[in-house]
Amino acid sequence: MAEVLVLVDHVDGAVRKPTLELLTLARRIGDPVAVHLGAGADTAAPVLAEHGAVKVLAADAPEFADYLVVPKVDALKAAYDAVSPAAVLVASSAEGKEIAARLALRIGSGIITDAVDLEAGDNGPVATQSVFAAAFTTKSRVSQGTPVITVKPNSAPVESAPAAGTVEQLTVSFGGTATGTKVVSRTPRESTGRPDLTEAAIVVSGGRGVNGADNFHVIEALADSLGAAVGASRAAVDAGWYPHSNQVGQTGKQVSPQLYIANGISGAIQHRAGMQTSKTIVAVNKDAEAPIFDLVDYGVVGDLFQVVPQLTEEVTARKG
Amino acid sequence: MSLRIVVCVKYVPDATGDRHFAEDLTTDRDAVDGLLSELDEYAVEQALQISEASDDAEITVVTVGPEEANKDGLRKALSMGADKGVHVVDDALHGSDVMGTSLVLAKAVEHVGYDLVVCGMASTDGTMGVLPALLAERLGVPQVTLLSEVAVADGQVTGRRDGDTATERLAASLPAVVSVTDQSGEARYPSFKGIMAAKKKPVEELQLSDLGIEADLVGLGGAWTAVDSADARPARTAGTIVKDEGEGGKQLAAFLAERKFI
Numbered sequence A: 001m002a003e004v005l006v007l008v009d010h011v012d013g014a015v016r017k018p019t020l021e022l023l024t025l026a027r028r029i030g031d032p033v034a035v036h037l038g039a040g041a042d043t044a045a046p047v048l049a050e051h052g053a054v055k056v057l058a059a060d061a062p063e064f065a066d067y068l069v070v071p072k073v074d075a076l077k078a079a080y081d082a083v084s085p086a087a088v089l090v091a092s093s094a095e096g097k098e099i100a101a102r103l104a105l106r107i108g109s110g111i112i113t114d115a116v117d118l119e120a121g122d123n124g125p126v127a128t129q130s131v132f133a134a135a136f137t138t139k140s141r142v143s144q145g146t147p148v149i150t151v152k153p154n155s156a157p158v159e160s161a162p163a164a165g166t167v168e169q170l171t172v173s174f175g176g177t178a179t180g181t182k183v184v185s186r187t188p189r190e191s192t193g194r195p196d197l198t199e200a201a202i203v204v205s206g207g208r209g210v211n212g213a214d215n216f217h218v219i220e221a222l223a224d225s226l227g228a229a230v231g232a233s234r235a236a237v238d239a240g241w242y243p244h245s246n247q248v249g250q251t252g253k254q255v256s257p258q259l260y261i262a263n264g265i266s267g268a269i270q271h272r273a274g275m276q277t278s279k280t281i282v283a284v285n286k287d288a289e290a291p292i293f294d295l296v297d298y299g300v301v302g303d304l305f306q307v308v309p310q311l312t313e314e315v316t317a318r319k320g
Numbered sequence B: 001m002s003l004r005i006v007v008c009v010k011y012v013p014d015a016t017g018d019r020h021f022a023e024d025l026t027t028d029r030d031a032v033d034g035l036l037s038e039l040d041e042y043a044v045e046q047a048l049q050i051s052e053a054s055d056d057a058e059i060t061v062v063t064v065g066p067e068e069a070n071k072d073g074l075r076k077a078l079s080m081g082a083d084k085g086v087h088v089v090d091d092a093l094h095g096s097d098v099m100g101t102s103l104v105l106a107k108a109v110e111h112v113g114y115d116l117v118v119c120g121m122a123s124t125d126g127t128m129g130v131l132p133a134l135l136a137e138r139l140g141v142p143q144v145t146l147l148s149e150v151a152v153a154d155g156q157v158t159g160r161r162d163g164d165t166a167t168e169r170l171a172a173s174l175p176a177v178v179s180v181t182d183q184s185g186e187a188r189y190p191s192f193k194g195i196m197a198a199k200k201k202p203v204e205e206l207q208l209s210d211l212g213i214e215a216d217l218v219g220l221g222g223a224w225t226a227v228d229s230a231d232a233r234p235a236r237t238a239g240t241i242v243k244d245e246g247e248g249g250k251q252l253a254a255f256l257a258e259r260k261f262i
């Protein structure tokens, strides 16, 4: 069977969930070959094998951490040359998309970004995308070269499918542009102990209606009772109430959880662009005319400071 | 020597309008009014600030797009304060994908001459956000992308990138391609004086042949991707909406329990 390259998204060998979803999708097209760049391949390999990687191509070099994007493009190109895959899959993070695009250009292939599903087709893999703020669903293909496709988190289930996962060293020689952009310093984001926003099964968000940074604990308490991630609208972020890394929407994170709970959020098109593909949508808003109610499976017209604490209490009691 | 800044701006259908696909499955540009992509206003703003901080700089705004992209797109950037415009307009461009667009932009940017190319973080219609990286790849210069802060000094561009897992400080030598996010700082409104001045600023119109690009490398025919179908997302079945009479939280909990979330 044809091989499919999967670029591993990880933190020092701790494989992030979207990569395991990519392995599920890759198995629909061929045999997944994982490409692990940077430290931690030995930690990652058993996890990758458990989820279907027949092989793990590993390379480590200081360039991956010290310079932006291009060293990883050089390495992925080396893996591409070594394997001649039927497709290349990358997670749709900001960096992932940039790596994928540059690789696609180098190998003379088209690129599809932000797929939400992927199936084998007669003329190569068919990607489903959600466009125009999720108002349309498209099916697309790469029509030239080897398909390079980036896939959004939560687009496929994580499945156990044990395979060999043999680690092989990948030899990479960096090109002249690899060291063009120096990463002068890197400050890892402090962990909140909550699930990652894009990977979470449940997201609880607050908007302008939360009315102050001090009030966000109401949103966080509900999130914690459900084991959820916390999101925010741009209005709440711009006001300085919550960090930008938690913004949901067109210029924030695009999330697709099983359950999205919007509190004090009106539902502007740019916000919807980031959450409309959520499976179940719930909203609390005191304005019955708020556009968010057009999207909901269940909505409560009311004051979030009454409704949300009551809900949190009820969830805690039921789980208790 | 003068710092040559080129800003890439896109003319897009208004996101708050009812956007559609045309019959050939390209973006229907007739159904909805177009405008300068809001996210590219941030790029123009940062270019203006970099220019203001340098002794001698010139800003050229470049767009690849239909006829209206000049009056309704480029002019806005010029009225904000950019010095001149370049509009690549050619019937053969209809339906280009990001590979075609990046090819044309790379040639256009080279045609203008540049030390710094500034892009927005993503276009509000295509939303791929990969064009700046592709431009850097094509031009063979560093990419310093998705910056929430940017500065130029001593032939270097530096900036801050707020990534998924970390905040990074980046540095590269000019020439370089940067892109800036909507966290980089509010874009200014054009002043009346700026709007009047923009009417007199030069806009060079270029066709593909002026850039030495073969028509079959771009457009729908030259695209390396194909859209097979585009379907309106089925309207969500109307949900249950209740008014809180003191039990709203409990009712919501019951719904979540019924759906097995608790």
Ligand SMILES: Cc1cc2nc3c(=O)[nH]c(=O)nc-3n(C[C@H](O)[C@H](O)[C@H](O)COP(=O)(O)OP(=O)(O)OC[C@H]3O[C@@H](n4cnc5c(N)ncnc54)[C@H](O)[C@@H]3O)c2cc1C
Pocket: A206, A207, A208, A209, A210, A232, A233, A234, A235, A236, A247, A248, A249, A250, A251, A252, A253, A263, A264, A265, A266, A267, A268, A269, A270, A271, A274, A284, A285, A286, A287, A290, A302, A303, A304, A305, B038, B039, B182
């Ligand atoms: C280029 C561009 C990109 C953008 N990107 C994003 C993005 O990524 N994400 C994003 O979210 N926005 C984005 N926006 C902004 C977007 O247009 C809206 O301005 C924003 O989403 C509004 O946030 P909000 O719903 O919290 O605030 P508002 O629209 O002000 O809504 C607040 C809501 O809270 C309700 N409310 C108030 N008090 C209470 C209470 N006590 N209890 C219950 N309900 C209450 C009100 O009824 C109202 O509906 C973008 C805009 C542009 C132009």
Ligand SMILES: Nc1ncnc2c1ncn2[C@@H]1O[C@H](COP(=O)(O)O)[C@@H](O)[C@H]1O
Pocket: B008, B009, B010, B011, B037, B039, B040, B043, B062, B063, B064, B065, B098, B101, B105, B118, B119, B120, B121, B122, B123, B124, B126, B127, B128, B129, B130, B131, B132
């Ligand atoms: N047709 C175009 N003309 C000029 N600049 C463009 C065009 N398309 C994209 N860009 C630039 O590339 C950035 C990212 O676009 P995209 O990759 O399409 O999301 C935009 O913010 C613009 O700065």
